[in-house]
Amino acid sequence: MKFTIQRDQLMNGVQDVMKAISSRTTIPILSGMKMEATAEGIKLTGSDSDISIESFIPKEEDGIVYVEGIEPGSIVLHAKYVPDIVRKLPEQMVEIESDENFNVTVRSGNAEFHLNGQDAQEYPLLPKLHTENSFELPIDLLKDLIRQTAFAVSTSENRPILTGVNIKLEDGKIEFVATDSHRLASRKIPVNGEMKGFPYSNIVIPGKSLNELNKILEDSEDKIMISVTENQILFRTKHLYFLSRLLDGNYPETSRLIPEQSKTNVVIGTKELLNSIDRASLLAKEHRNNVVKLVTKESNQLEITSNSPEVGKVMEEVTADSIEGEELKISFSARYMMDALKAIESEKVSIQFTGAMRPFLIRPADEREEILQLILPVRTY
Amino acid sequence: MKFTIQRDQLMNGVQDVMKAISSRTTIPILSGMKMEATAEGIKLTGSDSDISIESFIPKEEDGIVYVEGIEPGSIVLHAKYVPDIVRKLPEQMVEIESDENFNVTVRSGNAEFHLNGQDAQEYPLLPKLHTENSFELPIDLLKDLIRQTAFAVSTSENRPILTGVNIKLEDGKIEFVATDSHRLASRKIPVNGEMKGFPYSNIVIPGKSLNELNKILEDSEDKIMISVTENQILFRTKHLYFLSRLLDGNYPETSRLIPEQSKTNVVIGTKELLNSIDRASLLAKEHRNNVVKLVTKESNQLEITSNSPEVGKVMEEVTADSIEGEELKISFSARYMMDALKAIESEKVSIQFTGAMRPFLIRPADEREEILQLILPVRTY
Structure with missing residues (x-):
């Protein structure tokens, strides 16, 4: 195998396939990166047997030549060293060559790396999926x-x-x-x-x-x-x-978890609520539950509080756009709430509560997108 | 104690004094941050008994008001939570107040933190140095x-x-x-x-x-x-x-370590040599010594090599501006060499070797600054 390749293209491919390569694999050859040169270009492969990634660098694309002087062949390299080596090569042109003893030479400018490779025949073949489905x-x-x-x-x-x-x-x-x-x-x-x-x-x-x-x-x-x-x-x-x-087994039917009716409905700025929950959770960060309390108040106010007896407590009022329905006191994990709010891009969220003991729902207020976040409260009241 | 302060100024002060505060201190109160309000402004103190840092936020500077409504007093806060709290406060104005039971209230916008403080009387006094010397x-x-x-x-x-x-x-x-x-x-x-x-x-x-x-x-x-x-x-x-x-004891006399004569003198681009050593060390990173070899060659070439039997070897030639004196083969720690080269800002360095077994010196080639780096070689040849 022999070819000359653009360093930046090689680097991108290497970074992609590295995501699948684990040094803690039980199959030693999977700690390596497979490199295969064909007349069309260079294919890199990484796998941890759960995930497999192939990245292809074409010989030429849109009139730009990425790979030259290809002599077909393949080799497996110690993956761990590859990203650093490629990143630090002195020149944009990189020549890679392997011989019949699996010795690999990487040349760029005046730098020359001699690496011990492995036989690509020993690398497992990735299944070729039929792509009709x-x-x-x-x-x-x-x-x-x-x-x-x-x-x-x-x-x-x-x-x-x-x-x-x-x-x-x-x-x-x-x-x-x-x-x-x-x-x-x-x-x-x-x-x-x-x-x-x-x-x-x-x-x-x-x-x-x-x-x-x-x-x-x-x-x-x-x-x-x-x-x-x-x-x-x-x-x-x-x-x-x-x-x-894919994971084996039946995924539980989740639709019946979602309450169909609600008793308290809040519409509020996503970011205002997120920042306020973030502050309320500051003192409780190390506690496993990291619980904050939310209480509906007069005049569209939500009171967010948390209490960490040793350190102190936090209290904040946030103004909602609207609060409709029953009064409510509820406690929940600040982290779950923050994760849910971050997943919603809309400026406003609509939150539907069904009492302090039942899961509540968070949705974009404009409902342009069918996003639904559900959180189970924590029983403290 | 009571005052209203600009959040950004408070944040800068907090970040500075946090550098001295360790949560693993043997003196419990030193895990806290002392906050002292006087008519002149706010003083923050952190200490781990080795290092003590005070940061002062003046009431007013260059016509800009940083602190208002000062009622003098002092308190010690749980330092750990302070940076996050200050960073995430909703408004630029922050009101801080403590009562006679060491309860501290931090208010900004609609957010209110109630923190358990400690008596500032229990915080050790920092020595006041006579500053004649x-x-x-x-x-x-x-x-x-x-x-x-x-x-x-x-x-x-x-x-x-x-x-x-x-x-x-x-x-x-x-x-x-x-x-x-x-x-x-x-x-x-x-x-x-x-x-x-x-x-x-x-x-x-x-x-x-x-x-x-x-x-x-x-x-x-x-x-x-x-x-x-x-x-x-x-x-x-x-x-x-x-x-x-300060550390107790006599520092060894180091001047006699520095060889007075040299046998091989090299002048070379700092960055070229640094990058080349960096590449040569890539395969040996985990080894404790991380040794690279340097050999002088004809025509002002330096050969830099390293060898990690399991992974492979690296070879590179770098062109020096000049190589004078005896031929040389020497091995040394790549990390020490890289540290030394990074400490020198000049474009070119001058390296003086006195044989493969003696320490060598690295200096800026232009000698505008009296910087000297010395490295002991590793015996491999």
Whole structure:
């Protein structure tokens, strides 16, 4: 294998596939990065067997030459050292060469790295998904869906299915739902007609996979192609191939958790409420629950308080746009509330309470987007 | 105690004194921050008994009012929560009030914090230094002196005196020296005549104190006043009072470590050499020694190499401006070399070697500044 490549393009590819490579893998060769040169360009692969990422650097694109002098072949490198080496190379042109003994030479300017590689034949082959069962989403929208839901997955392995995000295709809509059983985050978007008859209409993707995917994808209105099989999901853009396993098992039916009626309705500025909860939680940060109290007052005032006997207490009044229905005193986790409010981009949120003991709902007040955040209160009153 | 203060001014003061406050102090009250209101303004104090910092916020300066409605008094607050509270206050005006039971109220906009304070009478009094034995330095220059030497102090408590920076006043010059016995960093600057007869001409300041001071001081051509007693040193600017204990004991005489003659002299671009050492050290980063080799070659070439049997090796040739004297093969710590080169701002450095077993010297090639870095080689050849 031999080729000369632009350092910046190589760096981007390396950074993407590194997201899938773990030094703590039980399969030693997976701590490596596979590099494959073909007549079309260079393919980099990283995998931790849960997630696999391929990044492709084309020989030429839009009239710009990225790779030259390709002699096809492949090799596996110690992944750990690759990002630093590439980043610190002195020149923009990088020559990479491997011989039959898996010795790799990386040359740039007057610098020369001799690295011990491994046989690419020993690297597991990634499954090639049949991509008939595919649909497309704008990248920006997929990133929003992940950001607005994946934070709510469970971090405990007690119920492994809850560490994933449930994706459902139903009634011409696609819905992302995540819950750790103390709170729930969901968002629905309409999809176009192509999805009719899509065979995998209820899958669960590990939250970790989605978070890594979100880090790799750059904001863009371009489309991403999503293909699903019984146990894997593939996200594909022009030069990226991101494969994740799916979680086994049935995701709990969450729709019945959502109260249908409410007793107290509040509309309030998202940022005002977020900042006020943030301040109220300052003194209680280290406590496991980090509980704040909310009390409705006269004249559209919400009183937010918290109390940490050793340090002190915080009190604040925030003016709501409107408070309708029964008076309310309720306690909840400040962190859950802040996560939920951060997931909502609208200027105003609408909060529906059904008494101090029942879960409450947070939605964008303008309802332009079907985002729903649910939080279970903490019993203190 | 009661006053109303500008949040941004309070924040700056809080951040400065926090640098001296440790939550792991053995004297409980020192985990607090003392706040004192007088007719002149507000004084904040933090201390870990090694370092004490006072920051003063004047009532009024240059016609701008920073503090209003002062009712004198003092209190000690749980320091840990103060920076977050101040940073997140909703409005620029902050009212702070304490009562006779040491309850403190912090109000800003609609937010109100009630904090449990402690009696300021229990906070130790900082020693007031007699400031006759004082001299002045521009803040920028002091920051340079610290940056160029303090990194070389020892991190081991085997020889406590080496954890400090030695400051000597001699022959109309002030010299900063630090060594961990494997390398040495020093810088001398001329001082004006006022220092004649200064009684404390050889002191040792803990490296940690100087590093904290460097973080607090903002780049400025203003002067800083330095006062020394037998066991303490005080750095004083308009609104800052930074007191550190001195280290006890005699600092070793370092001048005889410095070879007087050299056998190989190299002049080379500082950045070129630094980048090349950086690359050569990439594969060896985790090894304790992180050793690179340097070999002089024909035509002003320096060959820099390193070898990590498991991973691979790195080779690079750098063109020097000149190489004079004997041929040389030498090995040394890449980290020490990089630290030394970073401390030298000149475009070119001059390196004087006296064979592969003797310490070598790195200086700015233009010798405009009396900076000297010394490194002991590692014996591998």
